[in-house]
Amino acid sequence: xxxxxxxxxxxxxxxxxxxxxxxxxxxxxxxxxxxxxxxxxxxxxxxxxxxxxxxxxxxxxxxxxxxxxxxxxxxxxxxxxxxxxxxxxxxxxxxxxxxxxxxxxxxxxxxxxxxxxxxxxxxxxxxxxxxxxxxxxxxxxxxxxxxxxxxxxxxxx
Amino acid sequence: xxxxxxxxxxxxxxxxxxxxxxxxxxxxxxxxxxxxxxxxxxxxxxxxxxxxxxxxxxxxxxxxxxxxxxxxxxxxxxxxxxxxxxxxxxxxxxxxxxxxxxxxxxxxx
Numbered sequence: 001x002x003x004x005x006x007x008x009x010x011x012x013x014x015x016x017x018x019x020x021x022x023x024x025x026x027x028x029x030x031x032x033x034x035x036x037x038x039x040x041x042x043x044x045x046x047x048x049x050x051x052x053x054x055x056x057x058x059x060x061x062x063x064x065x066x067x068x069x070x071x072x073x074x075x076x077x078x079x080x081x082x083x084x085x086x087x088x089x090x091x092x093x094x095x096x097x098x099x100x101x102x103x104x105x106x107x108x109x110x111x112x113x114x115x116x117x118x119x120x121x122x123x124x125x126x127x128x129x130x131x132x133x134x135x136x137x138x139x140x141x142x143x144x145x146x147x148x149x150x151x152x153x154x155x156x157x
Numbered sequence: 158x159x160x161x162x163x164x165x166x167x168x169x170x171x172x173x174x175x176x177x178x179x180x181x182x183x184x185x186x187x188x189x190x191x192x193x194x195x196x197x198x199x200x201x202x203x204x205x206x207x208x209x210x211x212x213x214x215x216x217x218x219x220x221x222x223x224x225x226x227x228x229x230x231x232x233x234x235x236x237x238x239x240x241x242x243x244x245x246x247x248x249x250x251x252x253x254x255x256x257x258x259x260x261x262x263x264x265x266x
Contacts, residue, residue: 072227072228073227073228074227084237095225097225100224100225101191101224102189102191102223102224102225103225104223104225105222105223105224105225105226106220106221106222106223106225106226107220107221108218108219108220108234109218109219109220109221110218110234111216111217111218112237113212113215113217113218113236113237113239114217114218114234114235114236114237115176115235115236115237116176116235118234118235119220119232119233119234120231120232120233120234121220121226121227121230121231121232121233122226122227122230122231123225123226123227124189124224124225124226124227125225155227156189156191156224156225
């Protein structure tokens, strides 16, 4: 039985293939398909967990080591470019580890009193994966960044 | 049970409107409820599931933490200095226990 999320991904791939096929480029279609596979699963996951789709934004910075020996304690620094005023600030940042047994790792709630939206912490990663940070801004927009981390030891066992 | 020991580092004195860093850590195993003991029995979940920082009574930063947070959860974040007063920190554990700490803050005019 195909889990719901993969089925949706497959459907989306089908749609894409059709769309690109109509556009007339068989070769283009095949090379473009390699990327949307992961992206589609990722946006589906964000939509499922947070309720709305997020867009990748250069305003969100998720800094993690590209490779880390053990997944028990992987450092991360997360920042969002924002003036942090009453009118324009970061409300919350969700940290998601899509390949962990429990995907949401933490939510950090900010206020204008923070002055800047920065948080440093340490997370557990069960396997190598692209960690996601989704920032919910005061105007309701959802901005996202991802950081690929390769770990050698499962930090959730 | 291991000792749960919260620690916080803040500058003793800051200038008004200065953005300063607050570093917090609490020694805690952050038991996920996914592990088994040597006898094969599931070890029950016990996490610090919430951290709250109050500045003169108002919540200025909060973290909801789940299984994916590392043991001895460390959080470093920023605050903007408004007026002198007190910073209160609280860590809430599964089951309802709360660990707290307070730090005075002096803001130079």
